[in-house]
Amino acid sequence: MKAQIFVTLKKSVLDPQGSTIERSLKQMGYDDVDSVRIGKFIELEINGDDKEKIQTEIDEMCKKLFVNPNIEEYRFELL
Amino acid sequence: MKAQIFVTLKKSVLDPQGSTIERSLKQMGYDDVDSVRIGKFIELEINGDDKEKIQTEIDEMCKKLFVNPNIEEYRFELL
Numbered sequence: 680m681k682a683q684i685f686v687t688l689k690k691s692v693l694d695p696q697g698s699t700i701e702r703s704l705k706q707m708g709y710d711d712v713d714s715v716r717i718g719k720f721i722e723l724e725i726n727g728d729d730k731e732k733i734q735t736e737i738d739e740m741c742k743k744l745f746v747n748p749n750i751e752e753y754r755f756e757l758l
Numbered sequence: 759m760k761a762q763i764f765v766t767l768k769k770s771v772l773d774p775q776g777s778t779i780e781r782s783l784k785q786m787g788y789d790d791v792d793s794v795r796i797g798k799f800i801e802l803e804i805n806g807d808d809k810e811k812i813q814t815e816i817d818e819m820c821k822k823l824f825v826n827p828n829i830e831e832y833r834f835e836l837l
Binding site: 685686687700703704707709711712713714715716717718719720721722723724725726727736740743744745 | 764765766779782783786788790791792793794795796797798799800801802803804805806815819822823824
């Protein structure tokens, strides 16, 4: 089974990388860009078909490894 | 309008960051993990309602700024 995990900074946390890209885009002439936020995108292949078990595992992986809960939030999809 | 852009390494390109995470996950006991690939996830807010114009713009932004076409590929969704 394939899983896609999206890790983003919390809305309340400043995203300097996003702000820099936003400025670049405006300098390039894309004046209609209003906000840019950068995150991580993790694609996992997991053996097995037990959707619930895999969901629990991915939730654990996010909490133990992928996500800094102080500044980041996450969501994931199974495909 | 909100856009989500996913930038990933091409399948033919080695992903050392992904391999490291895969090893870590296995050491943590997640033996059913088969492959891990890391990418970038960019969330854009763009003023305007002209879906086609925005699609063209985002495609340009990817080619000019976000994506290294030698080793990366991208896809995006408008929400």
